Amino acid sequence: MYQYDHYDQAMVDARVAEFRGQVERRLSGELTEDQFKPLRLKNGLYLQLHAYMLRVAIPYGTLSSRQMRLLGDIADKYDRGYGHFTTRQNLQYNWIKLEQTPDILADLATVEMHAIQTSGNCIRNISSDQYAGAAADELVDPRPYAELLRQWSSFHPEFDYLPRKFKFAVIASETDRAAMRLHDIGIQIVANAAGEIGAKFHVGGGMGRTPMIAPVIREFVPALQMISYAEACLRVYNRYGRRDNKYKARIKILIHEIGADEYRRQVEEEFAHILTLGLEPPAAELARIQSFFADPSFEAELPEAIDRSDPDFAVWLDQNTVAHKHPGYTVVTISLKPIGGIPGDASADQMRLMADLARDYSFDELRVTHTQNIVLPHVKKADLYALWQMLEGAGLGSANLDLISDIIACPGLDYCSLANARSIPLAQKISARFADMDRQRDLGELKVKISGCINACGHHHAGHIGILGVDRKGTENYQLSFGGSEAADTSLAQITGPGFSEDGVVDALEKATEVYLAQRSDGERFLDTYRRIGMAPFKEAIYG
Amino acid sequence: MVETLLRYRGDEASAAPAVSFAAFADAGNAAAVRIEPGDDARALLPHLSQLARIDIAFPSFGDGRGYSAARILRENGYTGELRAVGDVLIDQLSHMRRCGFDAFAPDRPISADAAAKAFATWPEVYQKTVDGRTPIWALRHRETDHG
Structure with a gap:
C-alpha cells in the first residue's frame, strides 16, 4: 500500500500544528464558534448531541495493521474503547474532548493518518472498491488513481469553500462495490479500444434528500489528464453551484437544473483551458504511486482444497469469502454486524485483533467497506480455518455478508x-x-x-x-x-x-x-x- | 501592529476607486474594478491590460467563488493587484495567496505578523496553481532526475 515520503509526512504534520493553533485560539476565545466551526470540520471534528465526534480518514478504505492497531489504541486512550466504521470507509470516534483532538491527530500522524477534509464543504476522503488489488474481475488496481486524487484534493486552495461537500469514488471493475454512481464524481477506470487506460467520469450522483444517479459526463479521459478534468469539473461547480439554499447546493442539483449536456459543455471548455496550464502530475508520478500497489509476494502452487468438515465454518466460508485473482488465496470479509450489535462498531480489542490477523494472514493489509465491514484481502485458503476460529473467539465470526442482518x-x-x-x-x-x-x-x-x-x-x-x-x-x-x-x-x-x-x-x-x-x-x-x-x-x- | 490593508507587491498601491462590475461594463475605462461572487471574472479578460487593481469581494468567508475568479484572472495573464476584500479571515489567507491574491483588505484587521505566519503554514504544496510554487509531484521527480 501507499507509504508517505517526507513531503506527505510534512504536510500532515503541518496540518496537526495548524489545528493545534486553531484549537488554542478557540479555547482562549479568540475564535468564535462560528469562525471555528468550518476549521474543525475540515479536520473531521463535529459537535454531536453529547460530545465531539472525530472522523478519521481512511483513504480508499485501505489500512495497514499498524494503522488499525493505533485506531484501537486511540479508542482506548481518548474514547470509550470502541470506534465506528462508516459508509464512507472512515472511522468515527463518538466521545472526544476538544482539547485532546490535536493530540489524537498527532498520534494518527505517526502512522501516516489524519482527519483532513473528512467534513466541510470541500473534497472529502476518496472511496474505492474494498476488493481492489485482490478482485478477480478488476481491470487494474483503482487505488493509485484514488491516491493521485487524494494528493491533488488535499488542501486544494481553490476548492476549500465549495457550495457543499464533494465526494469521489474510484473503481476499476464492472461490478460496482463502491456505490460509484451515487457520488458527486464516480470514476470507473477503463480501457479504450486502443487498450489505453483512462477514466470514465460520472458526475452528479448522490443520496441525501434528492437522490440521483450520476450521468456519464465523459466516456474516456486519458489517465494522464484525469486531474485536469477533475479540476475542470470542480471549477464549474465552484462557480455555478447553488449557494442560496444548502439543500440545493450539491453538484447533482446544478447538473439537474442546467442539464448534463450543458454541464459537459462548460467542463469541456474549462478543460481545454486547464490543459494549457500544465498542472497534471507526470506519468512518472503515477508510476511511482503504482509501485506501492504492486501485488504482495503471493506464493505459487498453494493448495486449493479447504476442509469443510466443521459445518459452522463451512457456512461462514460460503457466505463471507469471495474469489481472489491469485490461485490459492481468497478475500475474506469480517462482519461487524453480529446479531443485536451496532452495525460498524468495533471494540479496541477487536481492532487490535484484526490488525494482528492482517499481519499474520493478509500481507499486513485491511480494508474498510462502505457496508461497514472489514476485509482481509489476501488470505491463503489453507489459513482460513485458523483465521475463522480466531474471529469466532472475538465475536467477529458472523457469517452474514450481504444477508438481511448485514445492515x-x-x-x-x-x-x-x-x-x-x-x-x-x-x-x-x-x-x-x-x-x-x-x-x-x-x-x-x-x-x-x-x-x-x-x-x-x-x-x-x-x-x-x-x-x-x-x-x-x-x-x-x-x-x-x-x-x-x-x-x-x-x-x-x-x-x-x-x-x-x-x-x-x-x-x-x-x-x-x-x-x-x-x-x-x-x-x-x-x-x-x-x-x-x-x-x-x-x-x-x-x-x- | 494592526493593518487594514495587507499588500505583497513591489509597486505603489493604486489610489483609484474601484468601480462596480456593472459600472465598468458601461464606462469601460476605469483602472480598478470590484467584482462580486456572482460576477463572471472572464468578462474582464479583454480589459486586463488597463486594470491596475481588481478587488474580489467576499461578503461571507464561506462563499468560495472568489478563489476561482482569482485563478482565472491570473491564468489569463493578469499581473496587476488582486485584492481580497470583505470577510477575509486569517485561516483563508494561505489558500487565497495560492490562488493569486496579493493584497487583502479584511473587514476585521489582521496583523502583518499573523499573516506572515499564515503564509508559512504549508512547507510544500500538492497542486500547481498560479503562485509559482513548485508542487510536490514536480519536486519528487526533479530529485529523481538528479539521482
Whole structure:
C-alpha cells in the first residue's frame, strides 16, 4: 500500500500544528464558534448531541495493521474503547474532548493518518472498491488513481469553500462495490479500444434528500489528464453551484437544473483551458504511486482444497469469502454486524485483533467497506480455518455478508444532532428478528439500509429494503422503501406508503420477505423479484 | 501592529476607486474594478491590460467563488493587484495567496505578523496553481532526475 515520503509526512504534520493553533485560539476565545466551526470540520471534528465526534480518514478504505492497531489504541486512550466504521470507509470516534483532538491527530500522524477534509464543504476522503488489488474481475488496481486524487484534493486552495461537500469514488471493475454512481464524481477506470487506460467520469450522483444517479459526463479521459478534468469539473461547480439554499447546493442539483449536456459543455471548455496550464502530475508520478500497489509476494502452487468438515465454518466460508485473482488465496470479509450489535462498531480489542490477523494472514493489509465491514484481502485458503476460529473467539465470526442482518445504519438519534429518529436500535431489532441463520440464508442477498434522517447517511435510497426515520409530530416514524441498489445495476428505492412505528416497520419488513419467498422464481434475489412483480403485492401484504 | 490593508507587491498601491462590475461594463475605462461572487471574472479578460487593481469581494468567508475568479484572472495573464476584500479571515489567507491574491483588505484587521505566519503554514504544496510554487509531484521527480 501507499507509504508517505517526507513531503506527505510534512504536510500532515503541518496540518496537526495548524489545528493545534486553531484549537488554542478557540479555547482562549479568540475564535468564535462560528469562525471555528468550518476549521474543525475540515479536520473531521463535529459537535454531536453529547460530545465531539472525530472522523478519521481512511483513504480508499485501505489500512495497514499498524494503522488499525493505533485506531484501537486511540479508542482506548481518548474514547470509550470502541470506534465506528462508516459508509464512507472512515472511522468515527463518538466521545472526544476538544482539547485532546490535536493530540489524537498527532498520534494518527505517526502512522501516516489524519482527519483532513473528512467534513466541510470541500473534497472529502476518496472511496474505492474494498476488493481492489485482490478482485478477480478488476481491470487494474483503482487505488493509485484514488491516491493521485487524494494528493491533488488535499488542501486544494481553490476548492476549500465549495457550495457543499464533494465526494469521489474510484473503481476499476464492472461490478460496482463502491456505490460509484451515487457520488458527486464516480470514476470507473477503463480501457479504450486502443487498450489505453483512462477514466470514465460520472458526475452528479448522490443520496441525501434528492437522490440521483450520476450521468456519464465523459466516456474516456486519458489517465494522464484525469486531474485536469477533475479540476475542470470542480471549477464549474465552484462557480455555478447553488449557494442560496444548502439543500440545493450539491453538484447533482446544478447538473439537474442546467442539464448534463450543458454541464459537459462548460467542463469541456474549462478543460481545454486547464490543459494549457500544465498542472497534471507526470506519468512518472503515477508510476511511482503504482509501485506501492504492486501485488504482495503471493506464493505459487498453494493448495486449493479447504476442509469443510466443521459445518459452522463451512457456512461462514460460503457466505463471507469471495474469489481472489491469485490461485490459492481468497478475500475474506469480517462482519461487524453480529446479531443485536451496532452495525460498524468495533471494540479496541477487536481492532487490535484484526490488525494482528492482517499481519499474520493478509500481507499486513485491511480494508474498510462502505457496508461497514472489514476485509482481509489476501488470505491463503489453507489459513482460513485458523483465521475463522480466531474471529469466532472475538465475536467477529458472523457469517452474514450481504444477508438481511448485514445492515447499514447511520449513527442516528443516539449520536447525531441532525437525526430525526434512531437507527441503531431498529437495526438491532431487525437482526434479532431474523437471527436464525438458515432463515437468513434462505432469504439470500438482501441489503437493508437505514437512515435516521433525510440526509441519507445510511444509504436508504440504495437499499433493496430502505428505511428512513422521520419525525412525525414528535414521535419517531419509519418509512419503508423497496428496490434500491448501489451496485452496477444502480437504482433508487421507491417508498411503500405511510410510515410505521419502530416495531411496525420490523413487522412490515418481515411481511415483505414472506411475499418474496412466496413469489420468487429460481435464483431470484429479493431485489429481482421486486423488480419483476412490482410494488403492488408487497403493498397489499403490508397494508392490506 | 494592526493593518487594514495587507499588500505583497513591489509597486505603489493604486489610489483609484474601484468601480462596480456593472459600472465598468458601461464606462469601460476605469483602472480598478470590484467584482462580486456572482460576477463572471472572464468578462474582464479583454480589459486586463488597463486594470491596475481588481478587488474580489467576499461578503461571507464561506462563499468560495472568489478563489476561482482569482485563478482565472491570473491564468489569463493578469499581473496587476488582486485584492481580497470583505470577510477575509486569517485561516483563508494561505489558500487565497495560492490562488493569486496579493493584497487583502479584511473587514476585521489582521496583523502583518499573523499573516506572515499564515503564509508559512504549508512547507510544500500538492497542486500547481498560479503562485509559482513548485508542487510536490514536480519536486519528487526533479530529485529523481538528479539521482
